[in-house]
Amino acid sequence: MRWAVIGSGSWATALVKVLTDNEQIVSWCVRTEAMVKHLQQRHHNPNYLSSVNFDTRLLQLTTNAAEAMEGNDTILIAIPSAYVLDTISELDKSVWQQKKILSAIKGILPQDNLLLNDYLKQRYDVALSDYFTVMGPCHAEEVAAEKLSYLTFSGIDATAVAGIASCFNTEYLNTVVNTDVYGVQYAAVLKNIYALGAGIAHGLEYGDNFLSVLIANCADEMASFLHKVGIQHMKVGIHDGEDPVTHRKTPNYAASVYMGDLLVTCYSLFSRNRTFGNMIGKGYSVTATKLEMNMVAEGYNASKFMYQINQTVQADMPIAGTLYRILWENVKPAEGFRQIEQVLV
Numbered sequence: 001m002r003w004a005v006i007g008s009g010s011w012a013t014a015l016v017k018v019l020t021d022n023e024q025i026v027s028w029c030v031r032t033e034a035m036v037k038h039l040q041q042r043h044h045n046p047n048y049l050s051s052v053n054f055d056t057r058l059l060q061l062t063t064n065a066a067e068a069m070e071g072n073d074t075i076l077i078a079i080p081s082a083y084v085l086d087t088i089s090e091l092d093k094s095v096w097q098q099k100k101i102l103s104a105i106k107g108i109l110p111q112d113n114l115l116l117n118d119y120l121k122q123r124y125d126v127a128l129s130d131y132f133t134v135m136g137p138c139h140a141e142e143v144a145a146e147k148l149s150y151l152t153f154s155g156i157d158a159t160a161v162a163g164i165a166s167c168f169n170t171e172y173l174n175t176v177v178n179t180d181v182y183g184v185q186y187a188a189v190l191k192n193i194y195a196l197g198a199g200i201a202h203g204l205e206y207g208d209n210f211l212s213v214l215i216a217n218c219a220d221e222m223a224s225f226l227h228k229v230g231i232q233h234m235k236v237g238i239h240d241g242e243d244p245v246t247h248r249k250t251p252n253y254a255a256s257v258y259m260g261d262l263l264v265t266c267y268s269l270f271s272r273n274r275t276f277g278n279m280i281g282k283g284y285s286v287t288a289t290k291l292e293m294n295m296v297a298e299g300y301n302a303s304k305f306m307y308q309i310n311q312t313v314q315a316d317m318p319i320a321g322t323l324y325r326i327l328w329e330n331v332k333p334a335e336g337f338r339q340i341e342q343v344l345v
Contacts, residue, residue, distance in 0.1 A: 008047075150174045223253055307321060
């Protein structure tokens with residue numbers, strides 16, 4: 001495969017590290033010419049995961065997305081959802097032809113409340129069969145430190161997605177494949193919202209006992225939404241056979257990309273969503289919290305977009321709904337959580 005990577009934040013940087021560790025040549029579209037120069041001269045990203053040193057012989061650096069995509073057949077997009085269209089909306093339709101698109105985006109595009117695959121279909125006529133996702137649980141910082149992690153790759157073509165996943169297998173990274181393109185994306189969006197809630201609870205000085213009950217109820221609420229939008233394989237403890245190659249059980253809702261990603265995002269100190277929520281719980285305003293953090297917390301915007309989407313889906317989501325009201329309608333965190341206390345089981 002010939003790779004282009006669009007994005008230069010922490011997650012993009014971690015994924016480029018994995019690809020180059022596997023001797024893949026990467027056309028990497030980064031944010032600024034200053035970043036290009038820094039990578040060429042000092043071999044690391046000056047802004048994110050600066051401990052990662054790259055073999056720059058494997059990097060073709062540019063600030064132009066179309067230039068990065070030209071001549072490559074697999075395009076990895078790893079940009080915070082709020083900024084995706086700033087980068088790709090003006091690209092010509094021709095640059096997307098005969099490409100495989102791998103999304104590392106854990107959010108919804110805010111302009112139209114769309115997942116990336118739906119936007120690419122509408123705007124550029126990219127077929128779902130050419131669209132794949134890579135999801136957690138996997139913090140960029142632990143990948144950079146080469147701590148053992150698992151990534152799930154999804155696509156409706158099981159053979160094609162296995163081929164993409166093989167480019168990321170390393171001693172410190174195991175890969176899992178499934179065919180649930182919509183489910184893994186919605187789960188990734190929702191877990192960020194619930195991680196904000198876990199952070200708010202911590203900031204309000206709730207204890208571990210309460211947090212465990214909160215997260216268990218969040219998991220149930222997330223499964224309810226996924227059921228409503230037609231996602232299958234949600235039954236814990238039930239597997240539809242095994243993978244014919246790896247002989248692993250087929251994934252269900254207890255798999256790492258669903259439950260595992262929810263847990264790590266709610267509990268980990270690396271979680272920017274948990275950090276964002278913790279500051280809200282301690283009394284910071286949303287504006288002050290956004291200024292304080294140097295990274296995007298996907299769950300903040302996602303709380304609004306999922307609230308709007310659920311007006312149509314009509315899943316029972318009292319926790320996510322209350323978090324939306326805390327973040328967007330000025331409900332006091334303490335009052336919101338008194339309401340949440342009443343719905344937990």
